[in-house]
Amino acid sequence: MRELLANPVLVKEIKLRFRNMKSFTGLFFYLLVMGIFVFGFVYLTGSISGGGFFRPEESFILFTMLSFIQLGLILFITPGLTAGTISTEREKQTLNILLTTAQSSFQIIFGKLLSSIAFLLLLLLSGLPIYSMVFLYGGVSPGQMAVIFLFYFLTLLAIGSLGVMYSTVTRRTVVSMIATFSTMIFLTAVTGFFLILTVSLSSVAMGTGTSPLSYFWASINPAVVLMSLLEPSWNDEISRITGISLPLWVSYSFFYLLLFAGSLWLSVSKLRVNMNKYR
Amino acid sequence: MIEIKGLTKKYGSFYALKDLNLKIEEGTVFGFVGANGAGKSTTFSILATLLQPTAGEAWINGVSISQNPHEVRRQIGYMPDFFGVYDQLRAEEYLDFYGASYGLNPKQRMELIPKLLELVNLTNKRYDYVDLLSRGMKQRLCLARALIHNPSVLILDEPASGLDPRARVEMREILLELKAMGKTILISSHILPELAEMCDTLGVIDSGELIAHGSVQSIQEKLQNEKVIRVKIAGPLKVAVTFFENDPQVSRLTQIQDRQIVEFLYKGNDEDQLDLLRNAMATGLPILAFSEQETDLEDVFMEITKGAESL
Numbered sequence: 001m002r003e004l005l006a007n008p009v010l011v012k013e014i015k016l017r018f019r020n021m022k023s024f025t026g027l028f029f030y031l032l033v034m035g036i037f038v039f040g041f042v043y044l045t046g047s048i049s050g051g052g053f054f055r056p057e058e059s060f061i062l063f064t065m066l067s068f069i070q071l072g073l074i075l076f077i078t079p080g081l082t083a084g085t086i087s088t089e090r091e092k093q094t095l096n097i098l099l100t101t102a103q104s105s106f107q108i109i110f111g112k113l114l115s116s117i118a119f120l121l122l123l124l125l126s127g128l129p130i131y132s133m134v135f136l137y138g139g140v141s142p143g144q145m146a147v148i149f150l151f152y153f154l155t156l157l158a159i160g161s162l163g164v165m166y167s168t169v170t171r172r173t174v175v176s177m178i179a180t181f182s183t184m185i186f187l188t189a190v191t192g193f194f195l196i197l198t199v200s201l202s203s204v205a206m207g208t209g210t211s212p213l214s215y216f217w218a219s220i221n222p223a224v225v226l227m228s229l230l231e232p233s234w235n236d237e238i239s240r241i242t243g244i245s246l247p248l249w250v251s252y253s254f255f256y257l258l259l260f261a262g263s264l265w266l267s268v269s270k271l272r273v274n275m276n277k278y279r
Numbered sequence: 280m281i282e283i284k285g286l287t288k289k290y291g292s293f294y295a296l297k298d299l300n301l302k303i304e305e306g307t308v309f310g311f312v313g314a315n316g317a318g319k320s321t322t323f324s325i326l327a328t329l330l331q332p333t334a335g336e337a338w339i340n341g342v343s344i345s346q347n348p349h350e351v352r353r354q355i356g357y358m359p360d361f362f363g364v365y366d367q368l369r370a371e372e373y374l375d376f377y378g379a380s381y382g383l384n385p386k387q388r389m390e391l392i393p394k395l396l397e398l399v400n401l402t403n404k405r406y407d408y409v410d411l412l413s414r415g416m417k418q419r420l421c422l423a424r425a426l427i428h429n430p431s432v433l434i435l436d437e438p439a440s441g442l443d444p445r446a447r448v449e450m451r452e453i454l455l456e457l458k459a460m461g462k463t464i465l466i467s468s469h470i471l472p473e474l475a476e477m478c479d480t481l482g483v484i485d486s487g488e489l490i491a492h493g494s495v496q497s498i499q500e501k502l503q504n505e506k507v508i509r510v511k512i513a514g515p516l517k518v519a520v521t522f523f524e525n526d527p528q529v530s531r532l533t534q535i536q537d538r539q540i541v542e543f544l545y546k547g548n549d550e551d552q553l554d555l556l557r558n559a560m561a562t563g564l565p566i567l568a569f570s571e572q573e574t575d576l577e578d579v580f581m582e583i584t585k586g587a588e589s590l
């Protein structure tokens with residue numbers, strides 16, 4: 001672990017990122033918006049229901065909304081942070097020198113990935129106090145919150161490594177950005193569309209038949225999986241429709257870990273040219 | 280020591296580098312000369328493990344570039360012809376980053392950095408942002424960077440390009456200092472005289488092929504058995520041109536119309552040259568001047584590359 005964190009690329013990039021005032025203003029505004037949102041919600045629901053009460057059900061709604069906002073943040077910011085990591089070095093002509101140093105390809109890729117998602121991790125963690133406001137009102141357990149953060153982390157790693165992978169195999173940052181965003185859109189919107197399509201087709205055609213395909217689309221869609229984590233009854237509903245009782249998060253973890261490992265492996269093997277022409 | 284055997288790089292059917300064979304002894308400076316697009320950077324990129332060769336092999340201090348590129352990277356300090364620097368990084372941090380990239384610990388880095396900055400005369404720029412340094416300074420900083428892991432072999436692709444005359448002299452002095460430290464240096468340029476003074480051996484490359492190789496002197500001698508003769512004529516050039524072109528030892532005749540001059544390469548010895556002049560006078564050519572031109576390395580280079588092009 002110390003080996004991993006004593007990574008020259010990681011150290012340098014983090015130093016550069018946090019030297020930049022932009023990072024802090026970004027963080028500040030994020031917390032400000034989150035804070036206003038939470039307090040506004042509490043204040044408004046309290047005044048609507050009268051008597052200044054904030055009930056557990058309302059607390060749960062707030063929690064759900066916050067969770068989706070953060071998921072959206074992860075899905076939309078991660079591609080932008082990672083899809084340029086290698087290709088901008090190529091465009092700025094600093095990559096050649098970096099590749100002739102004694103760092104292993106894994107070290108370089110890993111350092112790039114971690115340093116670029118570090119900012120988002122910080123964003124998520126710094127929002128934790130505001131987020132945990134909802135504990136005060138009940139309706140959500142700390143355990144549930146931990147699970148959701150693990151889910152965020154996995155999603156972040158998978159999309160992030162996908163961005164780094166595209167950045168490694170394409171020559172230009174623009175192309176890499178487009179590819180990463182497209183994949184992200186595919187994983188969220190397109191899978192959602194297919195899910196609705198397969199579900200409605202199967203129920204129309206066969207009444208209460210099973211539909212493994214819908215299960216697949218549901219299990220790789222971050223929004224659906226997040227919902228199933230927030231509201232476990234969704235799992236039952238999904239297994240009733242699809243006939244597969246494996247919880248969604250298990251398949252999700254498997255798929256996104258695979259995505260993460262595959263992208264990482266591809267980036268590492270494509271970063272440098274293969275000098276051995278006989279292999 | 281560097282050994283290169285049959286190194287070839289093809290792009291489609293185009294040979295950027297064709298069957299290069301070279302041996303560069305330890306502690307010597309090898310100059311690689313060639314016109315634009317000759318294949319210098321291609322060769323250096325392959326040696327720096329950045330480009331996969333189509334065929335052939337090379338060894339740096341006995342380590343194969345294809346079998347053990349990781350170890351090769353530790354043995355070489357590479358300076359590309361074009362390179363960028365990171366924004367918002369100070370000269371000191373720049374060197375520190377690369378030091379860490381070679382696994383040096385912080386203490387070693389802090390000891391080395393002032394010495395390296397001193398070597399390349401950038402001590403007063405230690406806390407300046409690298410992207411704001413002048414081109415010449417960036418170039419010197421990049422050289423310092425290439426030295427941070429104390430490599431025994433330096434591969435420098437046109438380190439003096441884009442520098443003003445003064446900076447060129449400074450760069451040369453730094454390189455001589457490195458040579459004195461016993462480093463094996465490969466340096467490329469398309470300006471031959473610049474290299475001739477500090478190189479032990481030279482290689483001339485054209486269109487991907489090594490067309491001359493050896494000591495600076497031997498290359499000069501090899502190419503100087505042809506001399507350039509310039510004749511000034513009073514009157515129309517046409518007769519003179521036909522006369523000289525008829526001599527089998529004359530080649531590449533050019534005319535400078537407005538100055539009444541014909542110039543050509545002459546292969547013959549002094550006796551032949553005397554005969555040529557006598558015959559010319561006997562034919563009644565109105566010769567005002569007949570002189571042998573001084574050739575320097577620049578001309579030699581121009582000659583070699585011109586010759587290879589017409590093959």
Ligand SMILES: Nc1ncnc2c1ncn2[C@@H]1O[C@H](COP(=O)(O)OP(=O)(O)OP(=O)(O)O)[C@@H](O)[C@H]1O
Nearest residue numbers: 290295313314315316317318319320321322360469
């Ligand atoms: N990726 C590529 N695809 C096709 N041709 C290439 C590629 N890279 C280089 N070449 C060709 O290979 C040849 C050698 O290029 P190289 O950069 O080695 O020349 P050079 O001797 O370094 O020239 P210069 O003095 O301009 O730096 C050139 O003709 C160039 O056009």
Ligand SMILES: [Mg+2]
Nearest residue numbers: 319320360436
């Ligand atoms: Mg070049």
